Amino acid sequence: MFRSAKNTIALAAAIVSVGGLTAACGSSSGSSGGVVNLTYMIWDSGEKPAYQASINAFEKAHPDIHVTIDVAAWAQYWAKLQTAAAGRDMPDLFWDHLAYLPELAKDGIITNIADDVKSSNVDLSQYSPKLLAQWENGSTIYGLPKDWDTIETVYNAKDLSAAGITPAQLGALSWNTTDGGSFVQALQKLTIDQNGKHPNEAGFDAKHVKQYGIALEGSTGQQDWWDFGVQNGCSLQDKQYGKWTISSTACVQAMQFEQDLMYKWHVAAPGTVTNTPNAASLPQILAQNTAAMTFDGDWDLTTYQSSLPTGGWGVATLPTGPKGSGTVYNGLSDAIYAGTKHPQQAWELEEWLGSAASEKIVTDAGTVWAAIPSLDDGFIAAWKAKGVDVSAFYTGAQGTTMGFPLTISGTAFNNVVLKDMNQVWLDQMAPQAAASDITSVSNAAVADGS
Amino acid sequence: MTTKPIGRQMSGTAIYLLLGLGGLVSIAPYLMTLNAAFKPQSTLLSTQAWTPAVPATWSNFTQLWQQYDMSGFIVHTALVAVAITVGQLVFTTLAAYAFARLEFPGREPLFWLFIAMMMVPQIVTLIPLFLIMSHLNLVDTYRALILPYVFGTPYGIFLVRQYFQTIPADLEAAARIDGAGTWTILRRIMIPLGRPILATLATITFVNTWNSLLWPLMATSSERDEVVTVGISALQGQFASQLHILLPAAAVALLPLIVIFLLFQRHIVRSIALTGLK
Numbered sequence: 001m002f003r004s005a006k007n008t009i010a011l012a013a014a015i016v017s018v019g020g021l022t023a024a025c026g027s028s029s030g031s032s033g034g035v036v037n038l039t040y041m042i043w044d045s046g047e048k049p050a051y052q053a054s055i056n057a058f059e060k061a062h063p064d065i066h067v068t069i070d071v072a073a074w075a076q077y078w079a080k081l082q083t084a085a086a087g088r089d090m091p092d093l094f095w096d097h098l099a100y101l102p103e104l105a106k107d108g109i110i111t112n113i114a115d116d117v118k119s120s121n122v123d124l125s126q127y128s129p130k131l132l133a134q135w136e137n138g139s140t141i142y143g144l145p146k147d148w149d150t151i152e153t154v155y156n157a158k159d160l161s162a163a164g165i166t167p168a169q170l171g172a173l174s175w176n177t178t179d180g181g182s183f184v185q186a187l188q189k190l191t192i193d194q195n196g197k198h199p200n201e202a203g204f205d206a207k208h209v210k211q212y213g214i215a216l217e218g219s220t221g222q223q224d225w226w227d228f229g230v231q232n233g234c235s236l237q238d239k240q241y242g243k244w245t246i247s248s249t250a251c252v253q254a255m256q257f258e259q260d261l262m263y264k265w266h267v268a269a270p271g272t273v274t275n276t277p278n279a280a281s282l283p284q285i286l287a288q289n290t291a292a293m294t295f296d297g298d299w300d301l302t303t304y305q306s307s308l309p310t311g312g313w314g315v316a317t318l319p320t321g322p323k324g325s326g327t328v329y330n331g332l333s334d335a336i337y338a339g340t341k342h343p344q345q346a347w348e349l350e351e352w353l354g355s356a357a358s359e360k361i362v363t364d365a366g367t368v369w370a371a372i373p374s375l376d377d378g379f380i381a382a383w384k385a386k387g388v389d390v391s392a393f394y395t396g397a398q399g400t401t402m403g404f405p406l407t408i409s410g411t412a413f414n415n416v417v418l419k420d421m422n423q424v425w426l427d428q429m430a431p432q433a434a435a436s437d438i439t440s441v442s443n444a445a446v447a448d449g450s
Numbered sequence: 451m452t453t454k455p456i457g458r459q460m461s462g463t464a465i466y467l468l469l470g471l472g473g474l475v476s477i478a479p480y481l482m483t484l485n486a487a488f489k490p491q492s493t494l495l496s497t498q499a500w501t502p503a504v505p506a507t508w509s510n511f512t513q514l515w516q517q518y519d520m521s522g523f524i525v526h527t528a529l530v531a532v533a534i535t536v537g538q539l540v541f542t543t544l545a546a547y548a549f550a551r552l553e554f555p556g557r558e559p560l561f562w563l564f565i566a567m568m569m570v571p572q573i574v575t576l577i578p579l580f581l582i583m584s585h586l587n588l589v590d591t592y593r594a595l596i597l598p599y600v601f602g603t604p605y606g607i608f609l610v611r612q613y614f615q616t617i618p619a620d621l622e623a624a625a626r627i628d629g630a631g632t633w634t635i636l637r638r639i640m641i642p643l644g645r646p647i648l649a650t651l652a653t654i655t656f657v658n659t660w661n662s663l664l665w666p667l668m669a670t671s672s673e674r675d676e677v678v679t680v681g682i683s684a685l686q687g688q689f690a691s692q693l694h695i696l697l698p699a700a701a702v703a704l705l706p707l708i709v710i711f712l713l714f715q716r717h718i719v720r721s722i723a724l725t726g727l728k
Contacts, residue, residue, distance in 0.1 A: 039671050068672045070671040071684040072683075072684060073685070073686040075686060076663075076683060086581070087581050087589075088584065089580070281495075284495040287496035288495065288496055288497075303495075307494065307495035
């Protein structure tokens with residue numbers, strides 16, 4: 001009797017303490033003392049300082065709004081966002097990528113800002129039309145363009161001068177599918193085996209290469225075969241949100257050319273060196289002199305700057321292909337959570353982040369190129385001050401470009417393209433077979449989703 | 451006659467060589483992390499991970515503290531880890547004792563039902579847990595980090611219950627004859643005798659909490675409650691990882707765990723020997 005009574009008391013005490021714990025927790029909320037708290041989620045801690053500076057300016061002008069920047073690395077960013085979406089408790093604003101935009105829009109998670117744009121008289125003509133078009137679909141617009149990136153050649157200056165090639169010559173190279181063109185000839189000069197021989201010399205040892213001419217690495221194709229593709233007239237899709245057309249001749253030739261660089265010409269690092277996700281990063285490959293040059297996006301500029309000596313690296317335009325020059329052109333925007341408790345304040349932040357004043361802060365810091373073309377000189381100037389001429393990225397953006405594919409089958413495409421292309425770069429799958437598989441799997445996902 | 455000891459000696463040497471090799475493989479990543487943490491940013495990517503950091507530099511560590519709230523991360527993590535560890539020790543002891551010794555109807559089914567929770571992968575409960583926290587308005591608070599784990603885990607309760615069952619029931623019966631109640635028995639017999647297993651539980655809980663990434667990542671979104679794993683993971687960008695900050699951060703985050711292990715090492719080894727669990 002006595003014992004069980006004691007147990008009951010203990011149990012009751014436990015319940016009360018649990019109740020107390022939870023009851024004490026009901027107070028946190030989005031606003032306190034008239035100040036609205038907004039959360040802004042981004043995935044690059046390297047870009048945070050510039051965005052914090054922009055946010056500070058915003059808070060000064062809006063003392064009734066407080067913004068917290070939440071950084072979650074790309075590797076966890078989308079998982080966190082999807083969990084938050086399932087819990088209907090998302091950050092008020094967050095960086096959006098074209099690979100995810102269609103699915104977010106379809107699920108009704110992000111806000112169509114078309115009405116706000118109209119009522120606030122936002123001047124859409126200030127943005128690069130190509131960027132703006134990516135975020136528009138019919139009468140909807142899912143975010144103001146905040147930046148852009150292109151892919152260009154990044155080279156090791158020492159290796160280049162050792163091979164007797166000038167940066168200007170590097171930018172003027174061209175390739176073709178028959179003899180490789182001047183691009184392959186230059187890469188042959190830059191590729192050296194352990195006995196100092198080049199791939200076009202007798203006795204070259206392809207198994208013991210000390211320095212490859214080029215290293216190409218990209219999980220989707222953005223930094224490698226898509227660029228060859230746009231230079232060869234390849235389109236990944238028949239239209240935005242349309243069917244995949246990767247098995248076309250122009251696209252397969254682009255893949256074949258990259259595979260040939262590795263296994264026919266022996267001038268590019270093979271898949272064992274560059275296959276994602278486990279390969280060394282491109283700046284690392286360049287810094288360790290595994291390869292003399294690479295194709296990379298401007299988002300990596302800071303890493304090159306910190307891991308190679310000043311003047312030890314530079315940027316040149318991509319080679320020209322059978323159908324001319326071209327690069328992949330992509331950009332981000334800020335999405336507003338459709339369920340935000342503070343839609344008005346969230347829009348004010350969106351409007352600020354997309355304004356020339358905010359984009360100028362971020363661009364002048366050399367963090368990312370602005371989506372407003374008139375500001376882009378600021379980015380070039382910021383990097384000039386650091387001793388690097390990055391204008392090749394700008395040149396690329398002005399020429400022929402290929403946008404990031406827009407599709408509701410993004411997840412299926414990302415999975416199959418990584419799996420198959422890794423096989424291609426290991427020389428274990430023919431480009432045509434990979435292209436057919438990627439096309440059929442991705443198109444099946446398009447058909448399922450619509 | 452003489453060949454046997456030599457053979458035995460040789461197999462002994464071989465075993466030690468093998469164990470030494472295994473040890474080296476296990477510890478190598480940590481040593482490389484520590485080594486790379488002292489490399490200047492300019493040589494971090496251009497040298498191999500095992501190239502010695504000469505000249506060594508503290509600049510990565512100073513940058514870590516200047517640019518990132520490393521002390522904050524560690525304080526937040528310690529707070530959460532201590533709260534969960536203390537909570538688990540208290541509640542697990544009570545639950546394990548109840549399941550091991552107290553007689554009440556439905557004890558066995560309840561116990562096995564509880565243990566069955568071990569089969570549910572954590573990832574499956576992630577979204578429901580987030581929903582609960584979201585409805586309670588607890589997202590981005592310490593309570594969201596602490597509440598789900600503070601009342602013990604099936605694993606911990608199983609561990610301690612098995613140990614309690616090995617303590618002779620006669621001891622308890624003798625105490626009862628001397629007039630001791632349940633609380634006295636728990637306080638003066640079970641807890642002192644259960645010290646090795648409780649130390650093990652404390653270590654496992656502390657280490658797991660310190661290392662846990664997924665839940666804190668989902669449950670928090672501001673720096674005021676950001677824990678060390680989340681802080682470190684944020685340093686990995688989509689493309690450009692800030693390795694020169696990330697590696698010293700990982701090295702610093704490891705230190706408290708090493709201290710904990712050294713403090714409780716004796717208990718951990720003993721409890722593994724006693725329960726056959728690990």
